[in-house]
Amino acid sequence: MKRMSLRKFGQIVARVMRTLPPEFETHLANLVVDVEDEADETTLRKAGFSDEEIADGETLYGLFEPMEPFDCEALDLADRPHRLRIFKNPLEDDFPERRELLLEIRKTVIHELAHHFGYSERDLDYFESQEDPFRDGLTEQLDEEQ
Numbered sequence: 001m002k003r004m005s006l007r008k009f010g011q012i013v014a015r016v017m018r019t020l021p022p023e024f025e026t027h028l029a030n031l032v033v034d035v036e037d038e039a040d041e042t043t044l045r046k047a048g049f050s051d052e053e054i055a056d057g058e059t060l061y062g063l064f065e066p067m068e069p070f071d072c073e074a075l076d077l078a079d080r081p082h083r084l085r086i087f088k089n090p091l092e093d094d095f096p097e098r099r100e101l102l103l104e105i106r107k108t109v110i111h112e113l114a115h116h117f118g119y120s121e122r123d124l125d126y127f128e129s130q131e132d133p134f135r136d137g138l139t140e141q142l143d144e145e146q
Contacts, residue, residue: 001096009088010035016109019138030081031116038089059090062108064115084112102142
């Protein structure tokens with residue numbers, strides 16, 4: 001499959017965000033969602049990757065970054081933004097077929113959002129083990145829209 005532009009990839013991520021249940025909206029007001037080509041070495045180190053893993057090409061599909069605490073009494077912690085980053089190139093590299101890529105973008109966004117809601121990697125093991133945890137037809141709709 002031909003690589004898509006970062007803009008097109010971002011549109012898919014934005015579409016996934018718009019399809020979340022309305023009940024989520026109030027909990028996402030302090031979340032910034034960014035798309036990037038790939039995680040840089042600093043990001044990988046911060047995420048706990050070793051020198052060997054980085055040298056072997058290990059990378060991330062996405063990353064939830066809670067806002068770093070800082071000394072400011074005027075700002076309510078609940079209002080402070082958190083950041084969700086989705087990385088285009090690793091997803092495209094590992095999922096070259098379009099439908100599979102769209103499904104994995106959805107899984108990555110939901111996985112990282114789950115961290116925003118306090119779920120751990122272990123909590124997400126069952127979700128990650130499912131080929132298509134959604135089974136709702138939205139992945140096909142995303143494919144038709146593109």
